Every structure is written in C-alpha cells, then in structure tokens.
Amino acid sequence: MENFRFKALKGMDKDLYKALSMLEDICKKHDDVRLKLELDYKLAKKDAPDKSPEENKDEFTCWDGDKLVGYLGIDDFGGRTIEVNGMVHPEYRRRGIFKELYSLVKKEWEKRSSDSMLLLTDSKSSAGKSFIKTTDSLYDHTEYEMILSDSLFEKAKGASKGLMLREACNDDALEIARQNSIYFGEELSDQKLLNIEVEKKRGFHVYMALLEGIIVGKVHLHLINGEGGIFGLGIIPEYRGKGLGRELLLLSVEKLKEFHANHIYLQVDAENDTALGLYQSCGFKENYSMEYYKLKKER
The missing domain is CATH 3.40.630.30 (Gcn5-related N-acetyltransferase (GNAT))
Structure with missing residues (x-):
C-alpha cells in the first residue's frame, strides 16, 4: 500500500461533509452513477446524537496528504442490517484503496450485533458490481428512486x-x-x-x-x-x-x-x-x- 492514511471515525463533521461532497461530485460526473451516502442525515446526527456505542465507527476514509481519495460509510438505522456504500477518486483506482476500506468496514461489522450487511451499488456502475463480485455477498434486491x-x-x-x-x-x-x-x-x-x-x-x-x-x-x-x-x-x-x-x-x-x-x-x-x-x-x-x-x- 502506498503512503495513504486510513482513518475510521465515529461521526460526520462539517469538514468531512465538505470533503465527501466534493469527492461525490467528482465520482458522479466521471461515472454517471448515483451514490447513497446519506451525508446530510449523518451531519444532522451530529447535532442530535443517538445512543449507539461510543466505540462504533461509521466513516472510513483514505487520504493522500490532505486530499480525500476514498470513502466507505456505514448506515445503521437500528435494525439487524447495516448498509454500506462508498467511492474512490477516479485517479486513485486499482491501487487497493477500496479493498482496504472494505476490510476495515468488515472488521467493524463483526464487532456489532447486526446480522447482515448490505453492499449498495448503482445498477449502472460497472466498477461497483466488479468489486462486489470479489466479496461473498449475494444479490438481494433492487430499489428504484422515484x-x-x-x-x-x-x-x-x-x-x-x-x-x-x-x-x-x-x-x-x-x-x-x-x-x-x-x-x-x-x-x-x-x-x-x-x-x-x-x-x-x-x-x-x-x-x-x-x-x-x-x-x-x-x-x-x-x-x-x-x-x-x-x-x-x-x-x-x-x-x-x-x-x-x-x-x-x-x-x-x-x-x-x-x-x-x-x-x-x-x-x-x-x-x-x-x-x-x-x-x-x-x-x-x-x-x-x-x-x-x-x-x-x-x-
């Protein structure tokens, strides 16, 4: 792995929100796909925190210096299943970043009481589907946004x-x-x-x-x-x-x-x-x- 810094964070703050929004715009324009990152909801949670365990981490990031180049986030809505979605900057792909982020997320999931983890990808995302094929996950369902x-x-x-x-x-x-x-x-x-x-x-x-x-x-x-x-x-x-x-x-x-x-x-x-x-x-x-x-x- 190159000199990338990986950080696992409990919650969202305004600086991370801004960096993630910029990275999301870059990825959406490059790939012409949608992401379900729930950034606004996560930022709102900062001002109205829940009672989730303090040790739980939901935001997994990769940095090249001060530049955010990769992200994988957990959405936990309180049931038995967590949802996971993320992205890597187009110029930093095929360098093992997403694989490492996914490894960190799996370790976090193993510590939790959640029985299932859902990996999300836009139906048009060839990169998302290709990565999911490297996991042991099985197709569950498709949702339309209307x-x-x-x-x-x-x-x-x-x-x-x-x-x-x-x-x-x-x-x-x-x-x-x-x-x-x-x-x-x-x-x-x-x-x-x-x-x-x-x-x-x-x-x-x-x-x-x-x-x-x-x-x-x-x-x-x-x-x-x-x-x-x-x-x-x-x-x-x-x-x-x-x-x-x-x-x-x-x-x-x-x-x-x-x-x-x-x-x-x-x-x-x-x-x-x-x-x-x-x-x-x-x-x-x-x-x-x-x-x-x-x-x-x-x-």
Whole structure:
C-alpha cells in the first residue's frame, strides 16, 4: 500500500461533509452513477446524537496528504442490517484503496450485533458490481428512486376520503415499531424505538395517519436542503383496499410542499408492482435504480 492514511471515525463533521461532497461530485460526473451516502442525515446526527456505542465507527476514509481519495460509510438505522456504500477518486483506482476500506468496514461489522450487511451499488456502475463480485455477498434486491413530477401530481389529486395526518410523539414509538414489523418484516424485538424529538432534529418528521380518530397508518418525511423524502409509508392491513394508501401518499407530498421542498423523492422495491403502480399514479417517475447485495454472519 502506498503512503495513504486510513482513518475510521465515529461521526460526520462539517469538514468531512465538505470533503465527501466534493469527492461525490467528482465520482458522479466521471461515472454517471448515483451514490447513497446519506451525508446530510449523518451531519444532522451530529447535532442530535443517538445512543449507539461510543466505540462504533461509521466513516472510513483514505487520504493522500490532505486530499480525500476514498470513502466507505456505514448506515445503521437500528435494525439487524447495516448498509454500506462508498467511492474512490477516479485517479486513485486499482491501487487497493477500496479493498482496504472494505476490510476495515468488515472488521467493524463483526464487532456489532447486526446480522447482515448490505453492499449498495448503482445498477449502472460497472466498477461497483466488479468489486462486489470479489466479496461473498449475494444479490438481494433492487430499489428504484422515484422523483415527483409536479404536473403529473396535480392531475392525480382526487376527492378526500377523510384521512388526517397527526404529528407523531414519543408515545407513538411502539405503534410505529409495530407497523414497521407489518410493512417491512422487521421483528418487533429487533427494533430500536424511535425518539421522535431526536428524529425531528435530524430532519425526519413522523406522522400518524388517522381515519375518524383511529390510527390506520403512518409515514416518515425527511426534509433537508430543500429535498423531501417519503419513507416508511403504510396502511395497516384491515384498512387496505379503500384508497387510503393513495390518499396518505398525496397528503405526504402536500405536507412536504408546505415545508417548501422543491424536490420530492421516494424509494421502492423494483419487484413491488403494487407500490410502483401507486407511486406512478400519483405522479412519481423512476430516476435511477440501486442494487443491494447481502452478506450474513456465520453463527
């Protein structure tokens, strides 16, 4: 290995954020691909820290002097799986940097309670796919990022079915976890209950969906730097088939517009035809696709 310096850091700060943003722009322009680094979310976590163990490291960097030339980051959302995505400066590739970063990330993962690790790559990234082939990971799924077309959204509006949004509070944390277990197959016991106030400081706004005063679903809205994301949207099974999922999505878009979001997006499993159809009918269009490859720990 050349005279590169590798650093493992617990969290994001403004200097690292700036260096990573510059490197991301270089890689995106060179490769014409997207990355899912969650830099804004990670920077927001600095001002609203969670209770993760102090020894946990999430940011793995490689430096040539004062120049950031490689990065691999861990996203840990509190479940049994972590997500990993990164990049290497185009002029520094094929020099073992990503291999070394990946080795450091694997050692970190082995120390954690997470059972699985997902490696992410843009579906168009030949470099990303080539590296993943050198690991023991197996293809898991593909997600589309979809972006809102304002003109299509205006055409999608319809008569209200009476659904209302109520901002969540910490007393809703268990109900949110229960619904996550329904929508995403997450075991209730594996979930870390959300601290709603902390999430709000990080740019996440959680809303409960109510019909005649009864909680029938939920949605998580993320807003930062004018970009609005829709996550964790769902209607509980006994209230499905009534058009409430569509209304919840439309209300979520309206709420983000109230927050002055000028770009609204969401992510969906490429094989979820029902959700894809719903999102398309409300004015969302496919932007790019991200592939996920899974590693599981040997027990």
